[in-house]
Amino acid sequence: MTLSDMPTTIAQSASALRDGRLTSVQLVSALQTRAAAIDPRLGAFTTQYIDHALAAAAIADRELAAGQDRGPLHGIPLAVKDIVAAKEGPTTASSAVVDPSWWQGQDAPVVARLRAAGAIILGKTTTMEYALGEPDSDQALAQPRCAWDLGRWAGGSSSGSGSGVAAGLMLGAVGTDTGGSVRLPAAFNGITGHKPTFGLVPKSGVHVLGFSLDAVGPMARTARDCALMLDVMAGHDASDASSARVAGGGYAKGLDTPVNLTGLRIGVDLAAVAGRVGCDPATFGVFEAALRVFTDAGAILVPYVAPEWRLCALSAAVVWQVDALTYHHDLLRERWSEFGRGIRAQFIEGMLVTPSDMKAADRVRRQICAHMAQVLDGVDIVMSPTHGTAALLYDERSGSGVDETAFTSLWNLTGGPAISLPMGVTGEGLPLGLQIAGRAFDDGQVLAIADAFQAMTAHHRAMPPIARGEMLS
Amino acid sequence: MSQDKARAYADVAAAKLGLPLSEAELQQAAERVVSKQVDFAPLHAAAKTAPIEGELTFQPASAQAGRHD
Numbered sequence: 001m002t003l004s005d006m007p008t009t010i011a012q013s014a015s016a017l018r019d020g021r022l023t024s025v026q027l028v029s030a031l032q033t034r035a036a037a038i039d040p041r042l043g044a045f046t047t048q049y050i051d052h053a054l055a056a057a058a059i060a061d062r063e064l065a066a067g068q069d070r071g072p073l074h075g076i077p078l079a080v081k082d083i084v085a086a087k088e089g090p091t092t093a094s095s096a097v098v099d100p101s102w103w104q105g106q107d108a109p110v111v112a113r114l115r116a117a118g119a120i121i122l123g124k125t126t127t128m129e130y131a132l133g134e135p136d137s138d139q140a141l142a143q144p145r146c147a148w149d150l151g152r153w154a155g156g157s158s159s160g161s162g163s164g165v166a167a168g169l170m171l172g173a174v175g176t177d178t179g180g181s182v183r184l185p186a187a188f189n190g191i192t193g194h195k196p197t198f199g200l201v202p203k204s205g206v207h208v209l210g211f212s213l214d215a216v217g218p219m220a221r222t223a224r225d226c227a228l229m230l231d232v233m234a235g236h237d238a239s240d241a242s243s244a245r246v247a248g249g250g251y252a253k254g255l256d257t258p259v260n261l262t263g264l265r266i267g268v269d270l271a272a273v274a275g276r277v278g279c280d281p282a283t284f285g286v287f288e289a290a291l292r293v294f295t296d297a298g299a300i301l302v303p304y305v306a307p308e309w310r311l312c313a314l315s316a317a318v319v320w321q322v323d324a325l326t327y328h329h330d331l332l333r334e335r336w337s338e339f340g341r342g343i344r345a346q347f348i349e350g351m352l353v354t355p356s357d358m359k360a361a362d363r364v365r366r367q368i369c370a371h372m373a374q375v376l377d378g379v380d381i382v383m384s385p386t387h388g389t390a391a392l393l394y395d396e397r398s399g400s401g402v403d404e405t406a407f408t409s410l411w412n413l414t415g416g417p418a419i420s421l422p423m424g425v426t427g428e429g430l431p432l433g434l435q436i437a438g439r440a441f442d443d444g445q446v447l448a449i450a451d452a453f454q455a456m457t458a459h460h461r462a463m464p465p466i467a468r469g470e471m472l473s
Numbered sequence: 474m475s476q477d478k479a480r481a482y483a484d485v486a487a488a489k490l491g492l493p494l495s496e497a498e499l500q501q502a503a504e505r506v507v508s509k510q511v512d513f514a515p516l517h518a519a520a521k522t523a524p525i526e527g528e529l530t531f532q533p534a535s536a537q538a539g540r541h542d
Binding site: 197198199200212244308310311314315318325329332333336337344345347348349351352356357359360361363364367369372373413414415416439440441 | 483486487490491492493494495498501502505506509512513515516517519520522533534535
């Protein structure tokens, strides 16, 4: 089977698995073969569970053949960001500082749910060190590259989940998002990534970056695939104190009835987008074109005043830098020199945050939340680019991560859902992301509007050169 | 703030947390002490408003919607 014959989405693969065109073992084997060819250059995986995955796929095939169908994820190969526990092996967090006893032999609840739904866990994906460091070529660890240009960064911190889905090494992946870490790698790699409402998906068994900012979310090629994953991932779990008491689910079914875009009120702040740090004119033009897709379908643009981006990014960064310092405190004393340069620099940033800085960040966060609650009273949804440019050159990151989160951190501060999906490309052919965000627990609406955009456009179907033409056994 | 004072502040901050920073990292930290005052100025300026409703019991928006424990 060639790549062009191979299903590229979860939804297509689920159909192929049920009509006999494909088995889970064939699918897993094909992706493993592709990973063997590509991943040494791409750096999407920290660890692959090759034998475990094949064994699980064989079981999935037997169950389907016997009429035991666990649902749309049955037999579907997924991967998990390596700050999330899976029972096959230790969680490395792309760090030399690993505590092998942390959740040893256990699945995080979100992984257990995916596994119970029949998903095949292919392995763990690369991240910035503990979701906070930066690419560090001094370390003997996989260096995550953009699937569209290996000279560029995959985005972070769910780096390998983004590049791996884009390159066709997995059909979906679990990411985490504290300031944009699902959405940025989704944008840079031309895939779809959803940051759910804070508390919708349990975070037990997931290393902490920002206690009140972190969200675990699905990354896949389409909004529909994200909905299929979120259906399984969402819902209360008592092991996570911040887990919302909601059932979740029904997101994919919600897409079966096309959303009515006529009269949809889209909040946009074009002046803020144009003036936001690093937002280049090409991105602005592609964003305007994406908005026209919606207005041509009957939606209405409603101007609003966005919070000043630097205040959002600084407020969020103060929270996660101090939270990370707190979470890793004991290990830092004992194993400081083993952490990478980038994450040590971030810990130093946290060390220098004063109590008054923290109070200021907290008060600004409250103001931003109150402001956005008012804004969302007057609109159905808010849109912006996900990032001001396409994937950054590998050494082009700001260091602090603050600039990269100019558009995204707002939604970690408010806790509301936000999705990134492909909206077009730069002159160099690199993908750009559209961010759609909404009210807390309106994840279904965010996904439905993203799905409607993908029904009217083809940007999400583009495959990066590294994935084209690979022969699959 | 002078470089000496910034260095002394960084030394104390690292000692309080028990972080064994290298000499280069302490120097880097001292430089950040100074530049952070500039970086954070907008944050402090924006924070100087009247008290904000719910300030002492803040939770993210999802919690404010009454759908959390």
